[in-house]
Amino acid sequence: MPILRSLLLLFVLYQAAVVSARGSKSISPWQTLSGNAPLVVARGGFSGIFPDSSVNAYNLAQLTSLSNVILWCDVQLTKDGAGICFPTLTLDNYSDISTVFQNGKANVYQVNGVAVQGWFSVDYTLKELANVYLTQGVFSRSDKYDGIFNILTVEEVVSSEVQPAGLWLNIQHDAFFRQHNLSMRSFVLSISKHVVVDYVSSPEVGFLSSIASRFKGTKTKLVFRFLGMNDVEPSTNQTYGSLLSNLTLVKTFASGILVPKTYIWPVNSGLYLQSPTSVVSDAHNQGLEVFASDFANDVVFSYNYSYDPIAEYLSFVDNGNFSVDGVLSDFPITPSEAIDCFSHISKNSTGQAPPVVITHNGASGVYPGCTDVAYQQAVEDGADVIDCSVQMTSDGIPICLGSINLIEGTTVALSPYGIRSVIIPELQNTAGIFTFNLTWKEIQNLKPAISNPFLDYQLYRYPAHKNSGNLVSLDYFLSFAKTKPLSGVLVSVENAAYLAEYQGLSVIDAVIDSLNKSGYNNQTLQKVMIQSTNSSVLKEFKMKTSYELVYQVDETIRDALNSSIKDIKGFAHSVSVTKQTIFPKNQGFLTGVTNVVDKLHSYNLSVYAYVFTNEFVSQAWDFFSDPTVEINNFVSAANIDGLITEFPGTAVSYRKNKCLTMGNNTPNYMLPVQPDGLMQSIPNNALPPAEAPNQILTDSNVIEPPLPPVVQKLPTFVTPGPAAAPTASTPNGQPQRATDFFLSSLLLVLLAFLIF
Structure with missing residues (x-):
């Protein structure tokens, strides 16, 4: 009997364990209302590349997205009641209608x-629109597919050419079409009889309320768009802000809401994230699904995301709350x-082995390059190798700075040292x-400046960090790196020949000395x-050290x-090449x-690409x-x-991932x-003109004469910059009186001439 009881107890415990295991497997990692993964809705298809609502936009969306991607169609009605997919109520911005009907004119409607x-x-009737072609309505995107x-x-x-996994119809202006004796209600009810419509959205309470009973118990979900x-919502005369506080009302005619993303994660006037609102939890508590809109990769979203669109999406679908x-x-x-691919990954995940992540002036996309905070951010980001572009001060101190010209990485032009231009x-x-x-002491008094390489496009890097951090010496950089979980450091050396011949400075010896110390x-x-x-620099290091040497090909x-x-x-031992060396491009x-890459690999040379x-x-x-x-x-390809x-x-x-x-x-x-x-899909008459082919790397590009010896030079003449009287500096930081010397010599010549 005791044995039987023990067996029964073990059986009960086993069953409990099975039930517990099954229960744990059924717990979804997603915090959506259904527990399923969030949906991707393609607005007008892949409208970031092809014209909105074009056949190629819809096909590309399905080819590159989740298998259950939903295709979005903004429905407009023609004069004869046909439903077309077009992103806006007016046709002129996203089509060539104004050139097709040159004798026509734009109308004014309320x-x-x-x-x-x-x-x-x-x-216009559907037949009249047959010769109207779509264009890219966002002018920052390519126009190469206009008129196709x-x-x-x-x-x-929903024809055989597209065959969407899901269809979303957005009815934006039902009231307007009713004014023109056209019924969106009739169209939606009619189309749903022979086309599977997964979602119907509208910003008009009256429209959704009018069709709610007809779709009750069907697959079609109604979504109220804020x-x-x-x-002001036209049928209730209330603001959308006030309607947001009455989700109980929304639940009577819709199963979900569609809100601009800033309803959920507000941003302030400086484009920095604020604390998230309770919109999602409030809606979920009412049994309403929540969809967020206004996502695009080519707009300036919050600086907190560092221009990484995946980081933005994760804040909406995988933030833990x-x-x-x-x-x-x-x-x-x-x-x-x-x-x-990127959701529900542990922060402690080490990831895969390739590729090696090497910084360019630290995390210089977030902080001023080559500063203590840029290097700290790079370590926190998980970089394998942090880098220091070595420059020399007048007193012979090697420091980290992206350029030998202080104007490019600091606020020196606004400092008292601006006269040394x-x-x-x-x-x-x-x-x-x-x-x-x-001198290094003088440079330490300068404020660093964040780089903004795309100012022509009004793209700024984290303005709140624009002068953050401190410039650092090579000694500091190496001491910092040595205590961090890094696989290595990269030290870039340029202008060695000039520094040796004209400034009496040996950057190579300075670097080796710092590394040894x-x-x-x-x-x-x-x-x-x-x-x-410079191959001459690497040859010098090869003679004196056994470090890994990286030849940077600065030409494409x-x-x-x-x-x-x-x-x-x-x-x-390795080579770094430009991105366009690997993937050449023409007009983008x-x-x-x-x-x-393959050729360099065949010689057992590692290849690094720059700059991402x-x-x-x-x-x-x-x-x-x-x-x-x-x-x-x-x-994965290169x-x-x-x-x-x-x-x-x-x-x-x-x-x-x-x-x-x-x-x-x-x-x-x-x-x-x-x-x-994409180039192959551009019509021949719209192809960008062919560009001259990039050069081939030859022996003459690689072979260089040896570095000149470090020789203390006499004062040399320099051409003054436009901002100030010229002064060049000697290695000890004292100004050379080049102009004074010239004037004194000229005065002696004139005196001799007069005496003679």
Whole structure:
């Protein structure tokens, strides 16, 4: 009996364990209302690339997104009652209608009490619109696909050519169409009889209320769309802000709400995130799904996301506190990646091995480059290697700064040292204030300045950090790095010949001395990488050290002679090349892929690509304004060994994503793009003009004469910069009286002439 009782007890415990295990497996990691993963809704298809609501936009959305992606159609009605998919009530901004009907004119109609001028669908039959073609209505996007695609009807969107997994109809202006004796209600009810409509949304309470009973118990879900907080809903005459506080009312005619993303994560006037609101939890408590809108990769969203759109999506779907039920995006590939590959990853995850993440002036996309805070951010982001571009001060101190010209990384031009501006033709043709013109103590008094490489596009980097941090010496950099979980440091050395010949400074000896003092020798756990565009510099380091030497090819090349690669192999272990060396592009479109990486690999040279940034204008159109798509192509298609980036957090995040180890099951949105795929879809008459081919790397590009000896030079003449009287500096920081010397000599000559 005791044995039987024991067996029964074990059986009961086993059953309880099974039930518990089953229960734990049923717990969803998603905090959506249903517990399912959030939906991706493609606004007008992939409207970030192709014209909104075009057949190519819809097809690309399905090709690059989650398998259950929902295609969004903004429904407009024609004069004869046909439903077309078009993003706006007026047709002129997203089509060529004004050129097709040159003898016509724009009309003025009242839309919710506001006079609106434009070309309206209600003035044309479907047949009349047959010769009207779609255009890209967002002018910052490519216009190469304008005038190719016809306007589609709703029926055509669900035809065999598209076959959407799901369809969302947005009815934005029911009241306007009723004024023109057209019924959106009749259209929606009619189309739903022979087309599966998954969602119908509208910002009008009256419209949704009028169809609610007809869709009760069907697959179709009704969603109330909120506009701006202070906008007035026409059928109730209440603001959307006030309606938000009455979700019980919304629940009577809708099963979900669609809100601008700022309803959930507000941003202040400076584009910084505020605390999230309770909109999602409030709606979920009422049994309402929540969809967020206004997502696009090529707009300036909050600086908190560092121009990384995946980081933004994750804040809506995987923040630990709530999740929206879906997102409406112009670039559906990015939320697909975020949801399927980047969500629910432990912060302690180490990720995959490739690629090596090397910083460019630290995390210089977030803080001023080469500052203590930029390096600290890079370590927190998980970078493998942090870098220091070495410059020399007048008193012989090696420091970290992205440029030898202090104007490019500090506020020196606004300081008392601004009068030291000079032109040095050996370095640059414009005036500069150079590091060797100031002592280290003087430079320490300067404020660093964050880089803004895309100011022409009004893209600013974290303005709140624009002068944060402190400039650091190479000694500080090495001491800092040695205590951090890094695999190594990279030290860049440039202008060695000029510094030796004209300033009496040996940057190579200074670097080696700092490395030795800091304890970086061949026995340290962290490797040391020395990078330079000058083979003579690397040869000098090879004679004196055994560090990893990186030859930086500063030209964009299309190929390299075998003999030139053999030359490189003689003095370097790896090579860094520009991104366009690997994926050349023309007017933003990829034209193919070179075999430069493969050739360098065949000589056992590692290859690093530079410089990766998150701003969308830095990426080819083919990468969909998504820095993760760009990184994925360089890693999975080009097989680079490492990347040099100003946003190490994005690169490290890529390395952790769950889709890297899926092999043949890798989803489409994590597969590399066809290098010239978008170019091939451009009509011949719209193709950008062919550009001259990039150069081939030859022996003459690589082989250089030895470095000159370090010789203390006599004062030399320098051409003054436009800002101040010229003074050049000697290595000890004392000003050279070049102009005084010249004037004194001239005076003696004149006196001699007069005496004679």
